[in-house]
Amino acid sequence: MNNYSRMLRKTAALSLAVALLTASAPAFGAAPILNTAAASVAQGIPLRPAAAQIGATVTWDEATRTATVTLGDSKLVLFIAEGRAQLNGQPFEIGEPLHVVKHQTHIPADLLARAFNEAGQQDAASRLAAALLAGDTASAYATLSPAMKQAIGSAQQLGTMWGGFEQYLGKPEQELGRETTSNSVHTNTAITYKSAKTAFVFTIRVDKDGLVDDFNLVPSVPSKYQKPDYDQGNYTQQEIKLGDGSMALPGTLTLPKGTGPFPAVVLVHGSGPHDRDSSIGSAKVFRDLAVGLASQQIAVLQYDKVTYEHTVKMSSNQKITIQEETVQDALAAVQLLANTPGIDSSRIYVAGHSQGGFAVPLIVEADRSGSIAGSIILSAPAGRFQDLLAEQQQELLARLKQLKLPAETIAAQEQSLQFWQSAVDVINDRQYSTDKLPAQFPLQPAYWWYALRDYKAAETAASQKGRLLVLQGENDWQVPLKELTAWKDALKDRTDVTFKSYPNVNHLLAEYKGLSVGSEYYEPANVSFQLIQDMAAFINNSSDTSK
Secondary structure: OOOHHHHHHHHHHHHHOHHHHHOOOOOOOOOOOOOOOOOOOOOOEEHHHHHHHOOOEEEEEOOOOEEEEEEOOEEEEEEOOOOEEEEOOEEEOOOOOOEEEOOEEEEOOOHHHHHHHHHHHHHHHHHHHHHHHOOOHHHHHHOEOHHHHHHHOOHHHHHHHHHHHHHHHOOEEEEEEEEEEEOOOOEEEEEEEEEOOOEEEEEEEEOOOOOEEEEEEEEOOOOOOOOOOOOOOOEEEEEEEEOOHHHOEEEEEEEEOOOOOEEEEEEEOOOOOOOOOOEEOOEEHHHHHHHHHHOOOOEEEEEOOHHHHOHHHHHOOOOOOHHHHHHHHHHHHHHHHHOOOOEEEEEEEEEEEOHHHHOHHHHHHHOOOOOOOEEEEEOOOOOOHHHHHHHHHHHHHHHHHHOOOOHHHHHHHHHHHHHHHHHHHHHOOOOOEOOEOOOOOOOOOHHHHHHHOOOOHHHHHHOOOOEEEEEEEOOOOOOOOHHHHHHHHHOOOOOOEEEEEEOOEOOOOEEOOOOOOOHHHHOOOOEOHHHHHHHHHHHHOOOOOOO
16 A cells, blocks of 8 residues: 555645746747637637737748637647647647637637636646746735645745755756646646656646646656557546536546446545546556456546645645545545436446555545445455554565565665554554544654544445455555455455455556566556456446355
């Protein structure tokens, strides 16, 4: 399991020093935010009059058959013959096709509004980065949304974050590149920097008002992800928004091709800040599950986890619990599916991976409306969360010794085990509670741990009803196989539960014939199709998947 505490330590470091990642960021001139024009998208509107109306200029290159629309420092290039566009050098989605009528280019009515809105949002990200680089924390703070200002506190505290990053990661020596993408909640500018120590990706999230609404930092780890063989493209995908307000989440609904209504699954993330695909190393666990289940005529809803999309805002909450981190959003996703055309609202399932599976009994318990038809637990601990921390570290140490890895590797793992065991001992110390937190506790926020301390997933599930499938990889060091035995023991009196394990499957639900120690996560691998077929059979109630 990518444990939650490790995420919190990283996000705490993030909230201590954003400025490390701001070197070399050029400041672009601000572009105005426009209102969408009212016209027929199907027929389009003439390009030049529309551009003139907003103060933009248009130039035409006959040799390349491209039209360039310039507004301030932003350029939208339309490749007429190819039916594509670039905004400030990055691919930009046109939407409806371009048309040429009487030698005049016609564009979708909302094209310029969307393009230059996004350019303005790119500008906000650049201004934040440039101001932090210059040490102008007042200007940097001024780019923030009200929710971010409240989370950070003041320009002075933002400056403290900057200094912390420089101390922690070293000053970046150059910008390696940037990429801007949009989802239903934010426009995201990812800037990659290189320092003397390593390379990072600094992602700045800008809201619809053109204000910086969050940001995060992750190491730059090139992904070697490859689509699985079972991805035959027999599905459609649409962007969705989960919830409203400052903590809304973007996501993807994958629908099978064909005639619905379809059964559907909500995918619930493991610990740490995960994107909607649950990207880890060179794996995309939830993307594989989505396209694989779609091939079996099952719809899938994925969404970016709240600690991923709203990293700083969430890390500022010192009383966060697993309810805010996981349970509430999963239930909101279930309700969204229940109100989505083409979905069979009587067959909505929840599938949780790792910590997400650990939270499944809490999600079922909180489902007061009875909207969840059944649930699936994928490689999740049965007992107390903190106890697994020491267990997984012990399992990893045993595997490293079995592989006869170098002495320094073994020594480092022994030290890691000692650290986690010490932390677990403090969590389990009954003198501490949510009302009396230990001082200098290394796994912040401490409140999260003490709010969850006595919860045992399998014990809660034992008193519940409803179809349940528990799947486990036998080659998993993060949630060792004995956790499946614990699930079986706790649920032995239930008649509506099915169990299955897979000999070579690791924690990322992929088959790996070597002894898993996590290093294989960075090589291309996909979720086992047998596991996907078993999930589909359970959802469709077409066969018994138990051993």
